[in-house]
Amino acid sequence: MRKLWVLAPVMLGACVSLNPATQTQAAxxxxxxxxxxxxxxxxxxxxLTASQPGGLxxxxxxxxxxxxxxxxxxxEVPRVEPAQAAxxxxxKYDRLGSRSMAMGWRGYAQEISIDLVDAKTSRSVYTCKAEGWGQTAIDDIKVAVGRCLEGLR
Incomplete structure (x- = not known):
């Protein structure tokens, strides 16, 4: 019985995956x-990870x-210039929350959403939602942003 508990984290981690990213592109x-x-x-x-000591x-x-x-x-520009609005x-960015991966044994995945809006018409051009999972919270967000915007054409 004791051997089974030792293998539980390995078995749980093997079947963990991120939810599929969703993307909608209007243009x-x-x-x-x-x-x-x-x-x-x-x-x-x-x-920082153990390989990157030094704090936060x-x-x-x-x-x-x-x-x-x-x-x-x-x-990237700091503001909308009227002549370039079109x-x-x-x-619009939002962090939607986190999800435990393998009951916390493998950390947490962060979920985000991004909406790209036309500055002139205020209409959504591209909307996406994705999870990211890495060694740190920063890695989680970086992975989520990449997955979210990968469908952008």
Whole structure:
């Protein structure tokens, strides 16, 4: 019986997976957009891993969003310029919560949502929701943002 309890964390961890990401894109592509405004998304703080000693690290999730959109040719700007409103996206970001992975043995997955809104029309262009799971809370958010925006065309 004792051997079974030793193997329980291994067996539970083997069948853990993230929920599928969901994406909805209203426009066929985002090629018409050149700029993005990302409001304050708060700060995620996490302890560094054993391989990275030194305390805590803080990152703003908007940084990961800006990096992902930069790969699509969209540049972050501090505000909407009226002359460029038709080429500008606004980001709405929300952390939806966390989910225990394998009853807590494998940590927690963080779930986020991102809505990209046309600055001129206020219509949603792209909406997504995804979970992320890594070694730290920051890794969780980075993975979730990547999974969320991977369907962006």
């Amino acid at each position: 066929p592509t985002i090629n018409a957009y050149k700029f993005v405004v990302i409001p304050d998304t708060g700060v995620v703080t996490s302890a 690290k803080e990152v703003e999730p908007g940084t990961f969003i800006a990096e992902a959109l930069a790969k699509k040719g969209i540049t 080429q500008t996206l606004l980001v």
